[in-house]
Amino acid sequence: MPYLLVAPIVVVLAAILGYPIYYLVRISLQKYDLFALVAHHGTYIGLGNFRSVLHDQVFWHTLLRTVVFTAVNVGLTMVGGTLIALLLVRVSTWVRLLLTVGLVLVWSMPPVVAVQVWSWMTNSQNGVLNYILTRLHLGDFFQHNWYETTFSQYAMVTSLIVWGALPFVVITVYAALSQVPHELVEAAQIDGARAWRVFKDVTLPVLTPVLLILTSLSIIWDFGVFTQPYLLIGPGQQTSSNYLMSVYLYVEGFGKTDFGRGAAISILMLAIVAVLSVFYVRQMLRVGEET
């Protein structure tokens, strides 16, 4: 009986996902260019694509850039999200309600829409960001171009991604905070414990499992991010000096129509993400199956 219920979805997934993954491995071992795409088959070259990718400086630089990018984005999201969740506990009810509505509104923004709003706000000609920064006397940002250097480009991408990722973290952590035993916090306060001690010894242990799951989810998401950097920096502005992993394999595969090489990069990237996911999947299995 259960097999009958599961069978259809297994068959469909095997066809639309299993088969392409088999194909991914096959292409990665072939020279698969535009001609191969038209002819529907490439030439077997063994591990040639992997060798070429792993000997390419660009791959290693991209990997390092992606790791740093992920660390910064996840760090900002988690620390910021936790602080805002703690703030939510301290404000009056009406402020909390207002903030929650704001967070859910931000959460619901489609990424492509958010990218367009960011392009508009950070635009060098009439961008409101340059105006505000100049008016706040933070320097002369008149017609400042935020997309000139890789660092500045990623400052913009990071602000966009953290903005979009905060609501999920804040709302989840806030829900977890309601599990913190009230009596314990009060007892600690009466004993004269400082705010930081109360947080570290009473609140944090309760939050830890949630924070771990959120962190691992954020790492997986940010490591594989594509739409925001690709569109905000601009499809034409992607070069080896500012690739992230997803963009790199996309440009190698589609931009340079070297699908074999792109497939090799995909496999390396998927392998890294698979390793990163182990913790999350195990955690989900443990807690998910108990309930």
Added chain:
Amino acid sequence: MSRRRAGRFGWNAVGLVLFGLMVFPVFWMLSTSLKKNDQIYSFNPVWFPRHPTLTHFHDVVHRPYFWTDVKNSVIVVVATVAIALALSFFAAVALAKFRFSGRKLFVVLVIGIQMLPQAGLIIPLYVVLAKRGQVNTLTGLILVYLTFALPFCVWTLRGFVLGIPKDLEEAAMVDGSTRLGAFLRILLPLVAPGLVATSVFAFITSWNEYIFASTLLHDGSKQTVTVFLALLSGGNRFVDWGAIMAASTLIAVPVVIFFLLVQRRIAFGLTAGSVKG
């Protein structure tokens, strides 16, 4: 006591500033979309539109392909959600109600697939679809969206099916109904809110999707709304921000409405069990 009050006042102030910062981009999108061009491009920003106008909305919906792309998005999204729900509902019931060998492997796959970065699969999916002549067709895009929608729906629905007390189901069986009868009469109505929530969330994910839509669909007449929006800013030297913000608003509105309806039900699926809501 007064010190405590002062503290709360301070936190409220911080909260309000934060609220302003968070929602400013959304406000700026709406505000820009309603302004006349001279206010949009003025040297000193005009914060609130003076004499709000719907010109940009009017302009955008009359651009070539706007309605075609809306229609394409609706077709793709509705087909994806319908197929995904039909297939995953039964699998979700199997996961929630039965123990069987291979079950754990299935669960690991269902969770694991959701973690795969989309870009990592785009090359093989493109090549396989090209082989079958399904590039530049909506069918091809629906198949691609199913690879992500199916695992998500199975896992989320499993949670909703689990939430139904076993006694109810057993009570129906004592009444003499068959297992299937009990299942349909009792389970389906109870799980209906879960079905709605899951489908709305799958709807949003597919509606928002960009990378596959822009890679697989070449013709303007076959694109989806996200590709339409991304293409609005390219090409010309003069960027029509009024039109782009109007289109952004139009594309975001259905998502925001749907999201508000189901956010509370779905948000915790991703961290299921780690927070007891």
